[in-house]
Each structure stands twice: as structure tokens, then as C-alpha cells.
Amino acid sequence: MPIIATQGLTMRFPRVTALDDLSVAVEPGVVGLVGANGAGKSTLIKILLGLLPPSAGTASVLGLDIAAEGARIREVVGFMPEYDCLPPDVSATEFVVHMARMGGLPPSAARERAADTLRHVGLYEERYRPIGGYSTGMRQRVKLAQALVHDPRLVFLDEPTNGLDPAGRDEMLDLIRRIGAEFGISVLVTSHLLGELERVCDHVVIIDGGKLLRSQAVAAYTEASGVLTVEVDEGGDRLGRLLREQGAAVREEGRLLVVDIAGEPTYDLVRDGVADLGLRLIRMEQRRHHIEEIFQDGPGATAARAPAEAVSAPRPGVPGTGPEGAPR
Secondary structure, eight states, rough: SSSSSEEEEEESSSSOOEEEEEEEEOSSSEEEEOTTSSSSSSHHHHTTSSSSOOEEEEEEETETTTTTHHHHHHEEEEEEEESSOOOTTTTTHHHHHHHHHHTOOOHHHHHHHHHHHHHTTTOOGGGGGGGGGGHHHHHHHHHHHHHHHTTSSSEEEESTTTTTTHHHHHHHHHHHHHHHHHHHHHEEEEOOOHHEEEEEEEEEEEEEEEEOOOOOOOHHHEEEEEEEEEHHHHHHHHHHHHHHTTTTTTEEEEEEEEOOOSSHHHHHHHHHHHHHOOEEEEEEEEOOOTTTTHHHOOOHHOOOOHHHHTOOOOTTTTOOOOOOOOOO
16 A cells, blocks of 8 residues: 555645646655755645645545544654754753653653654763754754654655755664664655665655656666766776777766767777776776756656667676766
8 A cells, every 4th residue: 555645636825836736656665755945845745744735636645535634644654844843942852752742652651762762863861951952963863753753654754964964964864764674664755865865765756846757766767877987097088089989989077988888899899998008997887877867857868768778787797897886
């Protein structure tokens, strides 16, 4: 059963349409909801929580109808909002215990569960200090803890890495990965940072201007492309000229040569060219697509790439070939 399903979901405000005939079904797992700021992500979450009635269409969360069972949805779903909502004059322990009680746990179970959840998100002795003195990273962890404390079946995380430095983002993404992998809780996480979602999500839903642009497994977005990325220590210009003379389609990207794969002989051309010129090969990798290409190239880009991908399987036995781990 899908954890989330929408049919013709539309949300109109006086001057803007936030969601426009959105129909999508999302299976259990860690799911990324991608879109630019203002694309309708936060509006969709409010509708799914039963906090905002849509202008048209229907939706369900964990099989529960948003129009009739909003209160029940909020009992079984956790929510980490994007905005700052924490009281500055209470400790993280007090706040999370309170949220556990609001979720229906009795006092002793609420205290025990709050302590376990705060330790899970990485707050130890700090959890007894007033929240007003917390850093941005600590406040984000408190918001995550209160979303998890009542043991929900699904959590909505709205821009959970906002305001965090690179180390803090990595730690938050690791926590999100663990929620899905170790605790079996489904996650819907929103972000406009596409590389982050590639790292942690099983599936990504992309909306643009309130419309569904794509809903697909991450593995399908990031499948191998039809090009090789080649880097040599020196002499890349000479290698490029040699490959072009032999009929290869080559372009330069800084220190890298990007070579279109025209079947298995392309690997031999690169290998033999490096050897003939006496160059030092640093890497030869098959480039992988990234999610942002959908926004750069438009909805038809993937279909246009399909013929090239048909010949893009890694060649067995060729050292140095494989997926490219480009930094995001």
C-alpha cells in the first residue's frame, strides 16, 4: 500500500497556484520531495497532515483520507517543520517529553522514550539546557527528536538541513538514513539540494511550479550515462587530438576529457591512446547522471538520452571503469 497517494490535488491561493492537478503514489521507504523554493513542497505537507484543505482533488496518507481523518494522520505521522518553532526557555528533555505526552504516551513512557530519542539524534548532556542557548544544529536535532518520539510510521522532514554547515548536513543526512534503515520508519524529506537526496533516498518525487515533473527511483535517475570521463596527469590535449583523429567524439571539461561511448571499442581507443602517448592515466570512469539534469534539460531530456544509455554498460575487465562519484 502506498504511504502517500494523491489524485488531482490542487491548491490555489489568490495570486498563485501552489499545486496543480498533482497525482502521485509513493511507496514505503526514504522518499525525497524535490523542488525549488516556492514549488509547493511545504503546502503539500500541510495538506497531507490535514492542516490545509485543498482546492480540489483527494489524497491519503497511510491509507487515511486527509479530508476525514486528519487527526488520525497526525497521530501516526511525525513532522519536523522547516520554520523555528522551539520554546527558548525550556530544555530539550522537557519539550520532547511534552510532545511525547501529546502523542499519547503515559508520563513514565514519555520520559523514557524522550531520553532514548534525544540520544539517538546526538544530544546528550546538552538536552538538559534551555533550548534558547542551542546552536542551529542542536535545534534541528531537537525538532527531529520531537518528530520521532511517539514512534510514528511515517515522518515528514521539511528542509531538515537548512542552516547547517557541511559537517552538520552530513550528520543530519546520516540520521535520516538510519531512520529508514534501522528503525523501519518511512520518511518524506523535502529539499532543494538535489545531491543530498541522491545520497539518502530510495525514491524521489520532483515537482516544479506545483506540477509533477517526475516520480522515480533514485537508481533510475542516476543510471550510467553514455560517456566516459578520462583524466590524465599531463597531455590531455594530445590525447584528445589523437582520439578525435581516430573518430571519437571528445570534448574538454577543464582537466577532464569527456568521450562519447560508441560501443566497447571506445574503451580500447582510450587505453591504447594513453599507452601510445606514454601518459599517466589517473581515472577512466563512466559518468552517471544526476537529478539536477532534469531541471537543466527539461522533461524530455531522459527520453532523448535513452539511445546512448543502451550502449553504456561498464565493460568487464577494464581497470578504472565504473560509476563516477562526482562531488555535489
